[in-house]
Amino acid sequence: MAERERDIQTCCISDTSCQFGLQSVWGTGNQLFLFPGKNPLLSNERRPATGKNEQIREVQWDIDLHHPVLRKMVNDSHNIFVNLQRQATQLTGAAFHTQILNSSRHYRATQKAYLKDLDDMIGSTRDEEQRQQYMEHLKLLNISELIWSLCEILFIESPVGGLVVPKLLDWLKLHFITAGRLFDDLMKEEQPESKTTYWDTIFRLVLQGQIEKACRLLSLHSARQTDDFQTLINLLKRMPQLSNVYKGSSVAEFDMKWRHWRDECQRNYEEQKFSINPNLETVVRILCGEDAVFSEVKDCCDPWYHMLISKALYQDPTVKACDLHYYIQGCQDAYRSTTRLGELDSILLSALESDVYQVIKDSRTVFSNGWFVAHLTDLLHHCGQLDSHRLQFGSDLQREFLLLEYAGSLMSHHSLWIVGVSYLDHCAEFGRKYLELYLDHIPLDSEKKANKILKICEDRNMTEQAKSICKVMGMRCIRNKRLGAALTWFLRSKDVGFATVLAEKYLLEYSESGEFTNLDLIDYLGPSMLLSNRLTFLGKYREFHKLYSEGEYHAAGDLLLALLQARLAPKQFWITLLIDALPLLEKTELIFSSQQTRELMKCLEELTTEYKLGKKRDGLGFTEARKDQLDVLKLALSRNLPKAILQEGTVNLL
Amino acid sequence: MADSIQSFVKFVSRKISKIKWQPSQKQTLECSDTFVTGSWDDEKNKICLWHLGMQESMERDEMDDALEPALKCEADHNGDVTGLEYVGSDVIVASSSTGSVALYKHHTSSQTMGIQYKWQCLHSHGNHLCPCTCLAVRDKTIVTAGEDGKMVVLSAEQKSPQRIIENADSSTINGLVFLRHTEVISVNSSGQLKTYDLRSSSDAPAQTLSVSGELTSLHSVDRHPGQPHIVATGSGDGVLGIWDLRQEKSPVSLLEAHNGPVWEVKFHKTNSDHLFTCSEDGAVWHWDSSLVGASHMVQTQITGTGAGSGGANFSVNPSFQFGGSETLNKWLSPDNSKMEINSLIDDNILPVNSVDIESQTLLCGTDSESIITIRLPSMR
Structure with missing residues (x-):
């Protein structure tokens, strides 16, 4: 809450490359990016090359709300704010007005509680500089409470029969x-x-x-x-x-x-x-x-x-409250010679003149942190004190603009961003757009934080943002070679594309090493595998291996054929599948029926023709080893067919 | 309920990720009056030790003051606090989002706290560090897990890790708890619950159980204090799962509860019919199963325990009665509709990350930078 005129904060940047000028770009909230150079006057005018390493500097300034004591106030008042917005949807008329007044008193009680905290801290600190800082906070918080309570009397409380003097005496x-x-x-x-x-x-x-x-x-x-x-x-x-x-x-x-x-x-x-x-x-x-x-x-x-x-x-x-302004001139004249009228005076003056807008406008510059104006304006808005016809943009936008500003300063804080989200929720016009942009900028330090932000997106149906968070997290896992964890993120956002990519990675790993990784995840995929065809294939193929190793040959054979017939498998994986059929064909027991054998032969035929075509086209074909395997397979199939027919025929004859 | 629930909100200027009671001394019957908190998502995170006025023999009108925690001492912590446990009465172990785990010693004489030992770089992806997600402690043994899928077994008295299970899980392990002396239970973000035998030479889990159906993540786990085969988990979609490790491959029951991830589940240590959950949706729920199976009279039958947000649906304390076997543990009873569920903090908005209960005092650590202390009426 630095008073505008007193504190102009300076920050020196000692960088010789900045001698030709300094440019800046806004970051989020209280953040500015600075870099050397000047705005080109003409489009073809170039910045002189300095030949030095030019750096982009991030400049951030703390506002007093980030101070531990005031942070408590931020969180405390957040509850009051949200509760009032809830009441606004449920109550009307006098009941709601009582609620507004309660909220106003609650806000003031909060300010008073932290005034007391600050007072205690001034008493206990030994650091002179810190004490000065506390004193400054204390002073401003005192002023804000003073203005707030006057506004409460004049604009919110509206005493019986318009009598204000008893309240003013209090x-x-x-x-x-x-x-x-x-x-x-x-x-x-x-x-x-x-x-x-x-x-x-x-x-x-x-x-x-x-x-x-x-x-x-x-x-x-x-x-x-x-x-x-x-x-x-x-x-x-x-x-x-x-x-x-x-x-x-x-x-x-x-x-x-x-x-x-x-x-x-x-x-x-x-x-x-x-x-x-x-x-x-x-x-x-x-x-x-x-x-x-x-x-x-x-x-x-x-x-x-x-x-x-x-x-x-x-x-x-x-x-009556509206007639108080008749006294202003005379009273101010009495003191004119001794004191200059300050910012506080002009705010109180506007309040006594019932000029709500001026109060808000001036308070905004005095209390630079936005806390005061955002909450007070919200209250006044609910009271109906902000008439839209007096403002170019309407009263809703006045309130919303101030709330956005306050939320913006919260969103730029390391920890308080989560409070900012609630305020943006109550900005009907722009809140969502702002939130979407802010959420994109919150660093996802850990999965837990990602989960929290994801929840914020899901609650607000921000599917795009949710998907992008999952994508960021999933890609990070892929980079870190954590394919299992990556899959959980893509399943979460139901990202078919990336789930397919991952399934193919798994299959590739399998065809290269002959072993599956991340089995603990794949084996338990359940219905989630249906997200992508490739993933379904992966799950089913893995099931085939399981059946085979458990000796369930018939079931394994059926599944294998089903995989081929349903064309879930990528073509380049067909060979692997067909070769997987080989051990089943070589069992003494008959696994594939004549019908199934014919199907397998058809698949093999399809594959070989396609490869032959492919070979003609771009010279690609089977390796010698593969060819041998396929020949063996062909042989096995042709052996199996009569065996099957024979057995089936026997059965029929019997 | 005869007496009402009292609570106190203390704003502490930091988001609290973990909150933990100091274990009560075995020799004395007195309840602990000290607890520790860890913060997260701040430029400077801290481990803080708090004192709460005596839990017992408190006059009613003094209650309000007695529920206000007072700061004893604090220490800086590098990164988010992701796990926090006591190892003994004055040593605290904390895991960090920077992949390290540190022991903090509370010097009771000077009321200060400092790092006793720090295991750096326990969890990493190749060269760069990754968050340690959780830890569990039994006596002097500490087990940690990270986003790298690793599990590390440490001893509080030994500098080098006792054992590293390199590929413990393909997905991220979100919660750990000791089952027995040498066995731990883990839950992961693909909805699985696994048990590991730390003595076994194999890195593979001894047992894998899983939530069937759509993939959901599990975020928290706790074990029944008396019957360790009964395990409760909290999931990403707000469901409380009750598992029986002896027989089932999937949870015995799934109770739809919160409207967001359940960050912690906690059985009451001495009144094990009571369970507490906290969630991202800002609610803290008290699950009371003491009446489950108590009566054989079937009065009302209401299927499902669907609940809306904030526990509003449960504000009327549903008292459905079902027949049940006395021999079966109440948590495993097939009919859990007689479970009483209470929402404890209705006016809270922001997420509650952690809860802990000792005797009748429940602690909650929240993202609204507050500690909420709740005094519960006596439990059956």
């Missing part, structure tokens, strides 16, 4: 704790009036509407029994309480009471009842809401927005 009490602290200190004193802070504290309490405490302090004064003190205490005690409006009495009723009470204050003041004690007179002038007195006590209600609320309290306690 806000003052929470964020301007000096009055309360001074009060506590004074209460411990034996003679509080002797302290220089005595009257200041009373002013502060009155200005914050903490009447009860002010009365208690006044009653400790040694002159408390005098008439003027008694009158004032009496007036204070009878001040109509705004909170009663919530308890059932109407605004009009309150207004009437208030006017009566203020007339009484005014009368007492005009009757010069407090002229002996100027401090008492100041208090009563505040009660009367006299314009001039606020400038006199401006040190007690610094800064301007404090004064604004104090003024509103005594001048127009039932003011």
